[in-house]
Amino acid sequence: MGYLDEQFNQLEELQDESSPNFVEEVVALFFKDSSRLLTNIEQAIDKYPQDFYRLDSLVQQLKGSGSSIGALRMKNECSVFKANCNDRNLDGCRRSLQKMKREHATLKQKLESYFQLLRQVGPRDYAVSSRK
Amino acid sequence: MAFQTEGSNLRALLVEDIKVNRMILSAMLRKFQVETTVVQNGKEAVELFLGGETFDIVLTDNLMPIMTGPEAISKIRAMGATTVMIVGVSVDAHSMEEFKDAGADLCVPKLKLEILEDILQETRSKKNKSSA
Secondary structure, eight states: OOSBOTHHHHHHHTOOSSSTTHHHHHHHHHHHHHHHHHHHHHHHHHSSSOOHHHHHHHHHHHHHHHHHHTBHHHHHHHHHHHHHHHTTOHHHHHHHHHHHHHHHHHHHHHHHHHHHHHHHHOSSOSOOOSOO | OOOOOOSSOOEEEEEOOOHHHHHHHHHHHHHTTOEEEEESSHHHHHHHHHTTOOOSEEEEOSSOSSSOHHHHHHHHHHTTOOSSEEEEESOOHHHHHHHHHHTOSEEESSOOHHHHHHHHHHHHHHHHHHHO
């Protein structure tokens, strides 16, 4: 499974002369917000008694923003996390959180490399690969 | 993709709690020269209508703090705002009925530029018909 889905292409379509760094700005905002959310989720998991409603709400926010930038694997893992919240499965939630943190770190690394490469290539006269 | 700009600019209300999503949806509307007001939850949307604001189209998320999308739609329709186009965004199959029962005209699981173009075209036609 790829790291990004076609939603990422939508972001690229929104980038133009008036917003030349739109994609990178949106992605930067996503990583800023999602890092905060992951910290909040971790704190919520360690709290006793567990508030699965709050956990679900936090994961829903992460799923929403991840889905908007095309973060496919993160979105899928959020769905698994939500199912664990629904089942009040704390161990399942912990496992999902660890997986989400790994996916988050990997995606961040890959996108940082991608934007670095774009900067080296220069202005948009290149063919954009559909697989990312 | 050619973006249509016939007639006067449409006025949109965007109701979305997630920052990343607000940024993306605002950029999409800007692509079509739509004059956009942005609020962060259903209660703020309702307050704008209570204050006498009018819009051609409302795009609203589902789950938000304080007041959800369907709750806000119900209140907006109950106020007599029956002609404004209301679109539920990020709506899964599970929530579609709730949105429709509340009075939404349309629900989309994910807003893409092509879909938004069609929705705005329909909104424009509806507006032109009612002012004829």
